[in-house]
Amino acid sequence: xxxxxxxxxxxxxxxxxxxxxxxxxxxxxxxxxxxxxxxxxxxxxxxxxxxxxxxxxxxxxxxxxxxxxxxxxxxxxxxxxxxxxxxxxxxxxxxxxxxxxxxxxxxxxxxxxxxxxxxxxxxxxxxxxxxxxxxxxxxxxxxxxxxxxxxxxxxxxxxxxxxxxxxxxxxxxxxxxxxxxxxxxxxxxxxxxxxxxxxxxxxxxxxxxxxxxxxxxxxxxxxxxxxxxxxxxxxxxxxxxxxxxxxxxxxxxxxxxxxxxxxxxxxxxxxxxxxxxxxxxxxxxxxxxxxxxxxxxxxxxxxxxxxxxxxxxxxxxxxxxxxxxxxxxxxxxxxxxxxxxxxxxxxxxxxxxxxxxxxxxxxxxxxxxxxxxxx
Numbered sequence: 001x002x003x004x005x006x007x008x009x010x011x012x013x014x015x016x017x018x019x020x021x022x023x024x025x026x027x028x029x030x031x032x033x034x035x036x037x038x039x040x041x042x043x044x045x046x047x048x049x050x051x052x053x054x055x056x057x058x059x060x061x062x063x064x065x066x067x068x069x070x071x072x073x074x075x076x077x078x079x080x081x082x083x084x085x086x087x088x089x090x091x092x093x094x095x096x097x098x099x100x101x102x103x104x105x106x107x108x109x110x111x112x113x114x115x116x117x118x119x120x121x122x123x124x125x126x127x128x129x130x131x132x133x134x135x136x137x138x139x140x141x142x143x144x145x146x147x148x149x150x151x152x153x154x155x156x157x158x159x160x161x162x163x164x165x166x167x168x169x170x171x172x173x174x175x176x177x178x179x180x181x182x183x184x185x186x187x188x189x190x191x192x193x194x195x196x197x198x199x200x201x202x203x204x205x206x207x208x209x210x211x212x213x214x215x216x217x218x219x220x221x222x223x224x225x226x227x228x229x230x231x232x233x234x235x236x237x238x239x240x241x242x243x244x245x246x247x248x249x250x251x252x253x254x255x256x257x258x259x260x261x262x263x264x265x266x267x268x269x270x271x272x273x274x275x276x277x278x279x280x281x282x283x284x285x286x287x288x289x290x291x292x293x294x295x296x297x298x299x300x301x302x303x304x305x306x307x308x309x310x311x312x313x314x315x316x317x318x319x320x321x322x323x324x325x326x327x328x329x330x331x332x333x334x335x336x337x338x339x340x341x342x343x344x345x346x347x348x349x350x351x352x353x354x355x356x357x358x359x360x361x362x363x364x365x366x367x368x369x370x371x372x373x374x375x
Contacts, residue, residue: 002358005318006200007147007177007293007349012244013202019247020204023240031237032228041239048246052209055249056175056194057185061211062218064232065242068208069176069197070098071222073141075210075233076172076193077102079219080139081109087138088112092124092153093336095143096174100332103141111138118336122146122284122295126154130161139170144187145177148333149284149345150293152178159190170217176200180252181259181291192216198241202351203248207241255352262352263291269356270294270348273363279374280366283345292350296366301373303344309369315362318347 003011023044029037031045049063066072077089077099091103093115100115107113114132116124123146133140140162144155159171172193175184179194180201188194191213198207210233212218218232225234271282271294283297298306303319310317334345350359 002315002354002362004348004350004354004358004362005316006351006354007150007290007347008318009199009205010202010351011353012204013248013251015251016203016244016247020240020244023243027239031239032226041237044246045237045239045242048242048249049209051246051249051253052196053211054253055179055184055196056188056191056211057183059211060214061194062214062230064210064212064229065237065245066208066210066233067206067238068199069096069174069195070208072195072197072208072210073098073172073174074102075219075222076195077139077141078105078222079232080170080172080217081106081111081220082138088114088134088136090114090116090129090132090137090140092116092118092129092142094118094122094124094146094148094333095141096147096176097332099141099143099174106139112136120337121286122149122151122337123153123287126157126161129154129158130165133162133166133169135166137166137169139172141172141174143174143177144184145175145181145290145293146333147177148331148347149295149337150177150290150347150349151284151295152288152290155191156187156189159188163190177290177293180249180256183256193219198245198248201248201252202353204241204244206238207245209245259352260291263350265356266292266350266354266359267294270359270363273360274367275363277367277370277374280370292354294348296346296348297339298344298346298370300342301344301370303346305373306346306366306369309373310362310365313365313369315365317362317366318349319344 029041031041053061089111116128170192173191174195176197179196194211196209199205283295
């Protein structure tokens with residue numbers, strides 16, 4: 001099987017599995033307990049936070065471990081709201097559902113919500129985001145890399161200017177698709193909160209993090225419980241998953257410098273093997289993109305039969321977000337971009353474990369599938 005759905009999730013790295021194993025067996029103690037095994041578990045949680053925070057560059061960051069990127073986004077967005085102080089919240093129309101859904105919740109609670117429209121190239125204009133922010137804006141939430149079409153949003157430019165004009169406005173960035181794939185220190189230098197997810201970087205599912213820059217206003221907890229993680233995210237820590245997250249972050253830091261040339265070679269091999277197909281053309285490639293993420297526009301050919309036909313050839317690809325893969329509704333991203341009803345988009349997402357030969361075979365398989373379906 002050639003697995004090319006790495007934007008949805010990545011296979012667990014063997015070293016990550018080894019790092020998790022002791023905490024699934026003898027290291028089972030609660031990290032809040034005062035006895036020796038509990039102290040050891042707590043020390044591991046603290047140690048795992050260091051490489052996770054390092055993915056976002058120098059903060060300094062307070063690491064709040066969560067169950068994944070969705071919870072981290074909810075904590076950053078809903079936790080920024082102060083009841084009784086209806087303020088503006090700014091995001092874009094092509095965000096992940098966990099951003100848009102929680103921004104909508106703030107709207108229901110009285111906040112004014114602004115969704116900046118995308119450009120035809122599949123990103124957003126930095127000036128449009130900046131201009132949407134005024135003195136009443138309590139929060140700006142932006143994704144760095146789009147999970148469906150692979151485009152990068154101008155996070156660095158927009159956030160730097162927003163913080164310069166409105167220092168009290170909180171800025172949150174969903175970096176789930178780019179952490180471990182791109183150096184983020186400069187990109188996130190003006191950001192208050194960052195969302196990360198372990199299973200997008202060959203770590204375990206069930207582990208995410210909200211990084212909060214020290215000195216920024218802490219988010220209000222989503223629920224009450226114990227005083228774990230300074231009370232920001234109460235509940236017993238998932239020690240094995242956190243151990244895996246730390247290991248995955250360390251591995252990502254080791255491979256990030258060699259990732260860009262590898263991804264360029266993988267993309268080139270795929271596109272050469274695919275060739276020119278009128279019914280299947282590259283999409284949203286005008287600006288910067290997530291490395292190894294190829295979006296292809298299908299014209300007159302539905303995405304679902306393409307995905308199944310590719311799977312029959314032992315190549316796993318996807319269409320849009322895995323959060324919507326079982327829904328018949330059209331992607332909100334494609335709707336916001338105004339794609340015609342007879343057009344769809346499929347996603348090819350490689351990882352550092354993908355080989356040039358994998359991509360060549362995948363391109364040849366897609367060429368054959370499109371030829372069959374487009375007759």
